[in-house]
Amino acid sequence: MTAPTLTGGTSHAGRARRRQAVLRRTVLSVGTVAMLVPVVALLEYSVRFPLTGAVDLSAWRKIVAGRTTEYQSLAPLWSGLTSSLVMCALTVAIMLGLLLPTMVWVRLRAPRAARTLELVCLLPLSIPAVVLVVGLAPVYRFLAGTPLGSSTVWLSFAYVILVLPFAFRALDAGLRAIDLVTLAEAARTLGGGWSRILLRVVVPNLRPAIVSSSFVTVAVVLGEFTVARLLARENLQTALFQVNLSDSQVAAAMAFVLLTGTTALLVTLELLATRTARTARPRGAEPSRSGVGREPRGDHR
């Protein structure tokens, strides 16, 4: 009596597994198609002459030509791209320079302020960019009157606010994975000052988290449109919008480049982060943390 029941059970479980596999594949396929169709359409649009439908690579030739006097209408695109790339670097630098030491300090010296810090960092999530601009406009008007001037790159200050929630989450996850208090105290008793602790203890152990937060920052800055548009600054997205009005094929080609470029960046950084983590902790071991009450493998001596 037992055997048929078992067989029936196994067969039932097998069927359920197969059904789940089919469902998984279907969802994955539909998702992939839904995402790829617009991308393919974007690519197709960029290589066909709109009126005749014939293959036409002029948009790509304009992009490959880069910033030349021949294609004056594309000038905003290049200056927007330059501004956005500079802002990526600046925003990452300001974000890390502000957030990392603050988070480390709060963890080590003011744990009671942790909730407040989290609240402040997550606040931008609940403030629409339009509302943010209302508050930022007077600040940027004031900045324009200072030696900093009205250069687009100072949008980085606003972007730091925008990326705070994402960067905070990434860094917070990294900090939770190490016993920061013990490591910092060990370094201090051995003679390490705060800057040494930050550079030689915290940063190397948080490398994957720092890479993640930096990537999120780059992604947000490269894709930002609202704040730049409303503050009348020219970044990559606003330039794309402007170019789209006069030469939509170039805008489509550029959007395709950006999309694939960003994806490539994501994959590269992810691989880099994984490899860094593996180098530091081979065999996917747990990061060292408070080992109270455990003795992992016994003493080999």
Next chain:
Amino acid sequence: MITQSAPTVPASDAGPRPETLDVATARRRTADGDASDVVLDGLWRRLGDVQALAGMSLTVPAGTLVALLGPSGCGKTTALRVLAGLEDLDAGAVRVAGRDVSHVPAHRRDNAMVFQAFSLMPHMTAGENVAFALELRGVPRRARAAIVDEHLELVGLGSHRDRYAHQLSGGQQQRVALARALAVRPSVLLLDEPLSALDAKVRVSLRDEIRRIQSQTGITTLFVTHDQEEALVVADQVAVMRAGAVVQVDTPQGLYQRPRDEFVATFIGATNRVRALASDGTALVEGWGPVPLLPGSAQGEVTLLVRPEHVRVGAADSRGARVADVSFLGTHAQVRVALPGRLDVVAQLRVDDAASLRPGDAVGLTFDTVPALAVERSAADGVDVR
């Protein structure tokens, strides 16, 4: 015997390595009243609602290992952290080698500490961890490798130099942490329950190694623990703490044999509570004759604190004592004897002596004439119904 290079002197310029210390030298220096003692003078520290330190004072003689022993929450770790500079002081002073370091930041105090939690840098190998400590103390790069090797050898992990923390067992990680602390040749070595996270066997082996290494190097060491056996085995002197203050400081033997008060007597080792009448330095235990008293004992109707190894079990007498149970503990046996109307008395006997005893056997009790502490009788000691 280990020698250690001074961290600030490049190896090539160092000439003969600085002095080799052994514990005998250290003791000689201490006996001469060397100013390099570590002095905690009237420390006060409040942590939230808890008065962690309440006028705690302690002198750690140079070159010795002093264990700070006490129950959880007695302030021993706070005292260590104050000495390390990791905790601020509300009042009092910390002096190392005659210099007041009370307000010197932790990284300028010339201490090194081994923590209860594993504290090796996870992104560095064992060797890099030790070298990192030397780097923090400004030891030139070319001098580091030799010191790293020397200290990893000292803790028996010379072949584990290139392993990361997660590739080492808990005991090995604490050994590397010890090597890292010793390598910087600190004025004071601070050990904050470094064995608590280890299993029993490793704990004993590392405990013995700490004792050996401290004797070899002669580094002034403060060892915090809540494990009385650990403290008694490792330390030259043991300071017992209670409620933020040191109750008694003595050698392990002195502490065990001459406890100053009831807390120390009951915290260190096991004790029996026996009602007695005390006067003129002697306690009369009804029917059992006089027992000499330790200084500081109470007078009048008292409770005598008697160690189980000072209780003898013999032929039955008129007191009606009977064996309640017998436990064999390998090296000795523990016999619990019930007395009518009194608290049970526990005797520690040789296994052979206890072999013939069975629960319910009528027996008689006697006490060795070893000085014992008499304390005020409390309600917990029961009413004498005789």
